[in-house]
């Protein structure tokens with residue numbers, strides 16, 4: 001692929017801090033960069049505590065267990081997102097209750113949530129997708145009214161705000177991912193954000209095999225995971241965090257250049273530039289084709305031109321693995337089903353340059369005009 005769908009940018013202190021790990025011998029999760037990265041990222045998001053973990057998906061596993069969500073409980077979440085949150089909830093023995101998407105913001109349709117709340121509902125899990133945050137005020141109200149926990153999946157939203165307040169600052173537990181296609185990366189990694197000191201302690205314990213602080217070592221009272229982050233990952237994270245403002249500006253520049261070059265394109269819905277409550281941060285640049293055929297043909301054609309693309313997430317109610325478990329049988333979410341079939345995104349990694357953008361948009365305009 002001449003232009004991969006993502007390329008990270010590692011042009012700050014990454015090398016220097018990594019060398020420090022190697023020279024000092026601090027490579028494990030006991031190293032000093034972990035605390036520094038946790039504290040600085042928590043401060044950036046405006047939270048009391050950050051708990052660094054080995055992935056965003058691991059952060060979600062811990063979030064569900066830390067809130068003691070289990071058998072008999074329901075968690076409301078979007079059907080269209082990555083599999084991680086549904087997987088965490090199902091593994092915990094609880095049931096995901098799904099919500100359709102909003103066709104414009106690509107996020108879950110907040111107006112459909114209240115009708116799905118039952119006496120079993122324990123939490124609402126919000127995932128901000130692709131670049132725009134979910135409309136949080138109505139959700140915060142529902143959580144208050146029905147006494148529900150809020151889990152916030154802000155894996156794609158580093159530095160994005162909702163009405164001026166940081167994404168990742170809303171949840172009882174919020175999580176981030178530092179996979180290489182996110183605004184900052186640690187290679188693999190994630191962070192749990194909380195304000196409550198008890199929850200902070202609980203999350204730290206669960207990421208560390210649930211060792212008991214006061215018990216004899218290797219005596220356990222609960223199941224946990226080894227989801228620790230290494231000092232080397234935190235070294236990358238610190239260097240990336242120093243440049244997060246530049247990364248966000250660059251991502252928005254890429255998004256704006258695409259918007260400008262593609263404004264005349266036929267057959268595709270471009271992402272919203274903004275909503276009442278946020279400007280798009282363009283985690284990725286999305287295109288929703290008028291038909292599934294146009295979507296698939298366009299991705300194939302771009303691939304021949306050396307341009308990498310990715311389809312949208314696939315709906316939870318259409319996942320073979322969940323069907324096999326007898327879940328979501330007969331459920332239908334028409335907007336999300338259409339977005340999953342017709343949506344894809346084009347390269348927008350931080351390594352992308354203006355020439356790449358012109359090449360990509362020229363190719364797309366020809367495809368759009370001919371509609372293949």
Ligand SMILES: *Cc1c(COP(=O)(O)O)cnc(C)c1O
Nearest residue numbers: 055056057082084155156177179
């Ligand atoms: C990337 C992502 C995750 C998972 O993060 P990993 O670090 O890859 O496990 C979770 N939720 C959303 C919405 C994501 O985009």
